[in-house]
Amino acid sequence: MDLALTEEQQLIVDMVRRFVREEIVPLEADLDPDADELPAEDFDRLVEMVKNMGLYGLDTPPEYGGPEIDLVTRCLIAIECGQHRAGLYAPCYYVFGGARQAQLFEATAEQQDKYLYPMLDGKKKVFFALSEPSGGSDPARAIQTRAVRDGDDWILNGTKLWISGADRADYGLLFARTGGPGRGGVTAFIVETQWEGFNVRRAVHTLRSAKYANEIELTDLRVPHENILGQEGGGFAIANDRLMRQRIPYAAECIGIAVKANEMAVEYSKIRETFGAPLSERQGIQWMLVENEIDIRAMKWLTFDAACKADRGDPFRTESAIAKLQCSELSGKVVDRSMQIHGGLGVAKDLPLERWYREIRIRRIGEGPSEVQKHVIARDIIGSGLR
Amino acid sequence: MDLSLTEEQKLIVEMVKRFVRDEVAPLEDSLDPDEDTLPPEQFDKLVAKTKEMGLYGLGIPPEYGGPEVDITTNTLIAIEYSQHRAGLYAPCYGAFGGAGLAQMFEATEEQKEKYLYPTLRGEMKTFFGLSEPSGGSDPARAIQTRAVRDGDEWVINGSKLWISGADQADYGLLFARTNPKEGRGGVTCFIVETHWPGFNVRRIVHTLRQARHATEIQMEDLRVPHTNILGVEGGGFAIANDRLTRQRIPYAAACLGPAFKAHEMAIEYSQIRETFGAALSSRQGIQWMLVENEIDLRTARWFVLDAAAKADRGDDFRTEAAICKLVASEAAGRVIDRSMQIHGGLGVAKDLPFERWYREIRIRRIGEGPSEVQKHIIARDILGAGLR
Amino acid sequence: MAVRLDKSWIPLNDENVAKLAAHLGVYQLANDDGEILYIGMAGARSLFGLKGELKTALEEPPAGVTQFRIEVNMSYRTRRLELLQTYMHDHGELPAANTDIDANSIGRLRPG
Numbered sequence: 001m002d003l004a005l006t007e008e009q010q011l012i013v014d015m016v017r018r019f020v021r022e023e024i025v026p027l028e029a030d031l032d033p034d035a036d037e038l039p040a041e042d043f044d045r046l047v048e049m050v051k052n053m054g055l056y057g058l059d060t061p062p063e064y065g066g067p068e069i070d071l072v073t074r075c076l077i078a079i080e081c082g083q084h085r086a087g088l089y090a091p092c093y094y095v096f097g098g099a100r101q102a103q104l105f106e107a108t109a110e111q112q113d114k115y116l117y118p119m120l121d122g123k124k125k126v127f128f129a130l131s132e133p134s135g136g137s138d139p140a141r142a143i144q145t146r147a148v149r150d151g152d153d154w155i156l157n158g159t160k161l162w163i164s165g166a167d168r169a170d171y172g173l174l175f176a177r178t179g180g181p182g183r184g185g186v187t188a189f190i191v192e193t194q195w196e197g198f199n200v201r202r203a204v205h206t207l208r209s210a211k212y213a214n215e216i217e218l219t220d221l222r223v224p225h226e227n228i229l230g231q232e233g234g235g236f237a238i239a240n241d242r243l244m245r246q247r248i249p250y251a252a253e254c255i256g257i258a259v260k261a262n263e264m265a266v267e268y269s270k271i272r273e274t275f276g277a278p279l280s281e282r283q284g285i286q287w288m289l290v291e292n293e294i295d296i297r298a299m300k301w302l303t304f305d306a307a308c309k310a311d312r313g314d315p316f317r318t319e320s321a322i323a324k325l326q327c328s329e330l331s332g333k334v335v336d337r338s339m340q341i342h343g344g345l346g347v348a349k350d351l352p353l354e355r356w357y358r359e360i361r362i363r364r365i366g367e368g369p370s371e372v373q374k375h376v377i378a379r380d381i382i383g384s385g386l387r
Numbered sequence: 388m389d390l391s392l393t394e395e396q397k398l399i400v401e402m403v404k405r406f407v408r409d410e411v412a413p414l415e416d417s418l419d420p421d422e423d424t425l426p427p428e429q430f431d432k433l434v435a436k437t438k439e440m441g442l443y444g445l446g447i448p449p450e451y452g453g454p455e456v457d458i459t460t461n462t463l464i465a466i467e468y469s470q471h472r473a474g475l476y477a478p479c480y481g482a483f484g485g486a487g488l489a490q491m492f493e494a495t496e497e498q499k500e501k502y503l504y505p506t507l508r509g510e511m512k513t514f515f516g517l518s519e520p521s522g523g524s525d526p527a528r529a530i531q532t533r534a535v536r537d538g539d540e541w542v543i544n545g546s547k548l549w550i551s552g553a554d555q556a557d558y559g560l561l562f563a564r565t566n567p568k569e570g571r572g573g574v575t576c577f578i579v580e581t582h583w584p585g586f587n588v589r590r591i592v593h594t595l596r597q598a599r600h601a602t603e604i605q606m607e608d609l610r611v612p613h614t615n616i617l618g619v620e621g622g623g624f625a626i627a628n629d630r631l632t633r634q635r636i637p638y639a640a641a642c643l644g645p646a647f648k649a650h651e652m653a654i655e656y657s658q659i660r661e662t663f664g665a666a667l668s669s670r671q672g673i674q675w676m677l678v679e680n681e682i683d684l685r686t687a688r689w690f691v692l693d694a695a696a697k698a699d700r701g702d703d704f705r706t707e708a709a710i711c712k713l714v715a716s717e718a719a720g721r722v723i724d725r726s727m728q729i730h731g732g733l734g735v736a737k738d739l740p741f742e743r744w745y746r747e748i749r750i751r752r753i754g755e756g757p758s759e760v761q762k763h764i765i766a767r768d769i770l771g772a773g774l775r
Numbered sequence: 776m777a778v779r780l781d782k783s784w785i786p787l788n789d790e791n792v793a794k795l796a797a798h799l800g801v802y803q804l805a806n807d808d809g810e811i812l813y814i815g816m817a818g819a820r821s822l823f824g825l826k827g828e829l830k831t832a833l834e835e836p837p838a839g840v841t842q843f844r845i846e847v848n849m850s851y852r853t854r855r856l857e858l859l860q861t862y863m864h865d866h867g868e869l870p871a872a873n874t875d876i877d878a879n880s881i882g883r884l885r886p887g
Contacts, residue, residue: 033850034800036847037796141664162732168796202823204736206742207745207746209798212824274524347753358746371673372662417820421819554882555882589884590857591854591857
């Protein structure tokens with residue numbers, strides 16, 4: 001067991017930290033307070049820099065042209081990438097690229113040519129459509145969108161909710177029921193957004209504006225049989241695998257803003273005087289900062305543990321659920337305490353804390369709410385007798 | 388001791404509950420989720436109704452035409468009339484009227500003629516200008532705005548932050564330091580008109596909430612007549628402090644309205660929503676969240692009513708006011724958070740009011756003295772004055 | 776975030792509106808000379824946020840409007856009010872096409 005960073009990891013962390021402080025943060029002075037995109041010229045320039053750093057396409061497998069970086073190191077990078085105003089939902093404004101829909105690596109050669117490579121090149125945008133108005137955490141039961149076979153096509157009807165980026169995507173993965181109720185009845189389709197019957201009905205406005213979600217309605221959408229991803233009836237495994245894998249990076253992404261918020265709170269507590277003394281001299285405030293510190297460390301170790309298990313090829317379901325649960329909850333607490341220490345300034349748009357406060361709240365619900373993570377953990381520790 | 392409502396209180400609570408449910412909440416279906424003002428015709432209609440109910444002008448003493456309602460009953464009303472989307476910062480969109488600035492009842496007769504009566508008639512809007520960039524919880528120390536005597540006038544320079552409604556107001560109260568050598572005794576309260584040269588609202592301070600937005604003000608050689616001092620020269624601290632103490636009770640009560648509503652919605656939703664093959668309400672984890680909501684709400688309600696009853700009896704209520712502000716703002720935040728969580732994705736969407744309540748209630752733990760300042764006051768009271 | 780929205784104007788056409796996202800926020804419409812003619816917001820009742828609002832402006836442009844600029848801002852109500860108040864301070868009246876606003880109701884700002 002070695003809990004220290006390797007030399008290489010330390011180098012990467014330092015490099016990314018410098019990149020965020022020197023390249024990303026200064027740009028935000030001129031960006032809109034709730035922006036999640038960079039102007040094209042800045043974006044292209046920074047992508048070039050990331051490519052020169054050898055870090056472009058972080059989670060793309062090396063055989064598809066991505067850098068060879070393990071999950072632990074990717075978590076370390078994610079913690080650094082999140083340390084700016086837009087950092088939670090638009091870490092470094094996506095200039096690190098990434099695989100987005102990793103499920104497409106399992107596609108057939110024809111599907112990869114048509115859909116995977118354009119995505120990896122950054123030429124096409126994609127979405128992932130699992131959730132429905134009836135829920136997203138329990139896909140086996142919740143999926144009511146129907147797909148009915150008609151010759152070489154499938155005809156899809158139904159509604160999807162909370163689908164990020166569907167309004168600007170070129171295609172995506174969409175889960176529909178091809179069989180009976182339960183796990184075996186769900187199939188994953190690759191669906192193009194320009195097709196007749198694919199309707200983005202609205203943007204679902206929430207606490208955040210960055211990477212907002214859409215509501216989609218499918219009305220007699222015809223999808224060719226060859227656009228099934230994997231097997232007919234194999235959709236549940238694809239969805240479930242995605243939900244589980246996604247938890248670790250999702251957890252790691254929560255940590256960056258907490259680190260930054262705490263750093264700001266420590267600084268501010270030394271400057272700000274009330275009732276004749278700086279906040280940092282008051283034990284009540286000191287203990288809030290101590291709790292921040294401990295929460296941040298807890299988030300890191302729980303996330304590294306899950307990532308490490310995944311890297312080793314060990315089962316990591318329990319660990320990833322714990323990491324997702326704790327990171328979303330504890331980061332929320334750290335942002336909340338840091339906001340409180342800033343008083344009125346904490347809730348004003350002059351500082352990024354109010355944006356972080358709104359956005360981090362969603363993390364306790366997105367990708368499986370805390371209660372679903374607890375459900376998963378309980379099943380694992382009590383045994384499968386528990387349904 | 389009698390912890391039950393009087394017959395009259397029951398009637399009033401029932402009446403306000405019905406008013407909010409039947410008259411106010413339905414209007415919100417078509418309003419922007421962050422709206423704080425009704426179109427004039429709708430507003431006038433609601434005011435006519437509150438007048439009919441005999442409840443218009445809550446907070447105005449009966450001798451000035453307000454309803455004969457004690458602080459306890461006022462508190463019960465505040466818990467009811469805030470049970471809708473805009474309820475925290477714009478309860479019933481202002482249809483119950485109100486005193487604006489209670490401090491003006493202590494004004495001279497000339498000042499009342501010029502400022503108070505037009506306000507009570509709804510012709511003038513007001514602001515309260517205490518906080519500065521250096522803070523608002525500790526006025527004796529934080530006020531750096533300077534007022535210097537020049538003949539029959541005072542010349543004021545400085546800036547104020549977090550001042551709600553200064554851009555919309557006709558006049559307001561502005562606290563400035565008239566004697567730099569003294570702490571508490573060096574602060575004076577001025578009545579200031581917003582159209583006077585040198586009174587500049589520089590910007591809106593955008594925050595988590597949009598209703599009743601705050602502003603930043605800068606005074607540049609603002610000339611105020613000596614006759615516009617409220618109370619006596621050097622008497623500003625007592626006015627500010629009295630306001631801060633009294634304000635805590637209604638402020639706390641209003642926190643509870645949205646929380647009660649959120650809890651009610653969570654109970655209903657938990658019975659409808661199924662996950663993993665069973666209703667949320669059948670799961671113990673969810674049940675316990677609802678139990679915690681229930682206990683948080685009951686606790687906070689009694690703390691608020693205790694402070695109100697003490698104030699009604701004329702007892703000292705500083706500790707109670709601080710406790711109720713602390714407990715109610717924190718408890719309401721937790722209740723709204725849990726109720727939002729039970730609603731899952733819907734909880735954070737603008738289709739439902741939770742996301743607005745979640746943003747606005749967060750401010751209540753900072754506004755009118757942050758939780759930490761309330762704890763400071765309570766600690767001083769229970770440990771004795773030896774603690775500074 | 777300065778009080779005044781100080782960004783380059785973008786020609787109001789299909790191509791540029793298609794590039795927009797459904798964020799919430801505020802926008803301004805102007806004529807060829809960059810004179811502001813309308814200050815609007817994309818609030819949470821709008822189906823497609825700024826993209827939807829600008830699409831409407833493209834389909835039914837107020838007289839003279841040829842350009843636009845936006846700000847993605849979740850405080851779209853207070854921000855729009857601030858921009859209206861600032862315009863009022865600078866010009867003594869509201870933008871020509873803001874007939875949806877009562878000039879007497881917006882309050883007073885004297886930005887520095």
